[in-house]
Amino acid sequence: MTSSNVPVIAIDGPTASGKGTVAQRVSERLGFHYLDSGALYRLTALSALRHGTPLHDEHALAKLAAGLNCSFVSDSIYLAHEDVADAIRAEEVGNAASRIATLPQVRHSLVGLQLGFCKGPGLVADGRDMGTVIFPNAVLKVFLTASPEARAERRYKQLIGKGFSATIRDLLKDLQERDARDANRSVSPLKPAEGAHILDTSDMTVDQAVSQVLAWYAEIRKRT
């Protein structure tokens, strides 16, 4: 979807795989822009929940997505003038995001916004379809994953740290349902892009994962 010469690193993977943290750190190390595409689905979901828009009303949801008034400023994510960076991480919002992300018109409404992040000197984009659909010309594609148990535990720590209550058992169930929905939907299903490097971080620290992605990128830069 983009023909620009801006280098893009696409990092896709399932929920709570750690791709957000890894992608953000890689972008900082390279001085690149960062796109958290999941946040756009979460912002649309939060907006829908607040407006009482039914989660099956594709047309109304696509309109909400197209009209999203959001901005990303360091760790803050603004919806209009309100910082909703924590609110969009709630499980209810994540589940709603996963449901509305199955709707083609909603996905279509968010394409332009995502492409807008692709600016020099480069972009690190994380999501489900960065390497397959949004940035198929990405110079590096990574599919970052981890076992469901490792992901449930990470998600648990993240939520507790933000003051939400949670149990590992419920999180594991939620995460498996969300994986199935993300992988089995007909539009832009979650799957490794062709030529993607698979990175299983179950037994890796964030620093190790970041180093691996940077090493792959350095290798590519050497060749081009």
Ligand code: DC
């Ligand atoms: O990465 P995340 O958990 O913040 O994403 C929230 C939901 O958004 C996820 O369940 C699937 C959807 N999503 C998507 O369909 N495509 C993307 N590029 C990013 C997220």
